[in-house]
Amino acid sequence: MRAGDIVVDAxxxxxxxxxxxxxxxxxxxxxxxNKLGNGGDLARAQAIDEARLAGHAHYGDAATVGAGLPVLRxxxxxxxxxxxxxxxxxxxxxxxxxxxxRYDDSRPFSDLVREARTLGxxxxxPRVDLCGDDVRRKLVILxxxxxxxxxxxxxxxxxxxxxxxxxxxxxxxxxxxTALDAPVxxxxxxxxxxxxxxxxxxxxxxxxxxxxxxxxPPTHPLCAGQGTDNRVxxxxxxxxxxxxxxxxxxAGAEVTAAALLDDVLTVVESRARA
Numbered sequence: 663m664r665a666g667d668i669v670v671d672a673x674x675x676x677x678x679x680x681x682x683x684x685x686x687x688x689x690x691x692x693x694x695x696n697k698l699g700n701g702g703d704l705a706r707a708q709a710i711d712e713a714r715l716a717g718h719a720h721y722g723d724a725a726t727v728g729a730g731l732p733v734l735r736x737x738x739x740x741x742x743x744x745x746x747x748x749x750x751x752x753x754x755x756x757x758x759x760x761x762x763x764r765y766d767d768s769r770p771f772s773d774l775v776r777e778a779r780t781l782g783x784x785x786x787x788p789r790v791d792l793c794g795d796d797v798r799r800k801l802v803i804l805x806x807x808x809x810x811x812x813x814x815x816x817x818x819x820x821x822x823x824x825x826x827x828x829x830x831x832x833x834x835x836x837x838x839x840t841a842l843d844a845p846v847x848x849x850x851x852x853x854x855x856x857x858x859x860x861x862x863x864x865x866x867x868x869x870x871x872x873x874x875x876x877x878x879p880p881t882h883p884l885c886a887g888q889g890t891d892n893r894v895x896x897x898x899x900x901x902x903x904x905x906x907x908x909x910x911x912x913a914g915a916e917v918t919a920a921a922l923l924d925d926v927l928t929v930v931e932s933r934a935r936a
Contacts (some may be wrong), residue, residue, distance in 0.1 A: 665689030665717070668929055670922055671696045678743035680706065686721060687712035693925040695725035695918055698713070700806060701799035704813050707806055720932065722925025727754065727800045728892045730921025731910045737807040738897060747808035749867035749897040754800040756890035757783040757791040758822075760863040763888055765860075771846040772839035782915075783890060787835065790883040792822040794862070794873045801871060804894070812871060818873025822846065822862075855878035859885050867897075882908050 663669065669685055670679055671694040679698035687691055700707045700723055713780045724730050738754075741747065753759045760783050761774050770810075773791070778784045784791045788900050798817045799807075805812035824845060825907070830838035851861045858877035861884055865872060871935040878885050883905055893911025895905035 663688065663690050665719075667691070668693060668926055670694070670926065671699075672918075674698065677700070682706075682721070683709040683713040685924060686719045687708060687717045689717040689719050689723070691720045691929045691931070692721035693720075694921055695727075695922060697726045697796070697799040699723065699724065701803045701814070702851065703812055704806075708886065720925075720929045722922075722928060723803070724925055725918050725921035727803050728894065728908070728910070728919040729756065729912050730924065731865065731892060731894070731908055732913070733804065733908050734807050734890075736906070737804065737896065739831060740883060740896070740900070741807070741809050742797060746899045747810075747896065748899070748902075749865065750801075750804050750808060750864050750894065751863055751865035751897075752801075752804070753861060753884050753887060754797045754864050754894070754912070755791060755862060756892060757788075758797070758885060759892065759912060762860050762862060765846070767850055767854075767915065770840065770843045771819035772842050775839055775842065776836070787832070787838070789823050789827065789835075793828075794819040794821050797862065797873045801866060802871060804864075805866050805871065810866065815878050816871060817866075818872040818874070820869065820872075822875070830915070837892055838897045849875055849877075 668691045673696050676698045679696050679702055682692050682699040699710055727733050757778055761778055764774055765771055775788050799820050800810050802814050820927055824841040825837045827841040850860050858879055859876050862912050864878045883895045884893050890912050891909055893909040894909050899903045
């Protein structure tokens, strides 16, 4: 590869993510949906930023959070304009958003998981979505874009995967999904009795960072989305009394591909202007 080339990383590979800084340092532009670049170790994220500047290359990572919603672009513009981000909270998983939006105790949660897998909303192994690790990486990326040097291991994660399901082999996975039903139903009924809605929320603020189930009042900014919608609320000095909310489709190959294409076109247009 030569300086000026564009690499598109649509993988979820840690080894490929490790090459991002190398490519950028050579002047190769990187467009990525791989969260293991900026969402990996802090040292790797810092190396990517330093290499981007040294190589005068573009790093397009819009597809890593929100399937291309203008979340990262907005955060970086706020910070560049002198705003201070106080907190970010969001529904960052399209699959978990869909599952909890649909779940009303009329059918087992495991049935919905199987349906979501058939529709392509979850990974072939839905434990990848249910464990919360993917949401943690997205929260880390958001925090770093806001100027917070957050390490992944500092994020508290409440996994939805019970021990029995975690231990199940691939051949027993489908049957083991029923281990989800009782704990999710219990949390749903607790929320329902208080008039709240159950959502899988990522949040960071001055007190720390956490990912997991939360019972939210229906008027909460994160309760307005439907289906696979991602929804991010940004609390800052400018948006103090009422957060800035960004919402839109958060799952699907089409929106992710569109985000990657947008970043590629941004590189092409910037080269044409140079």
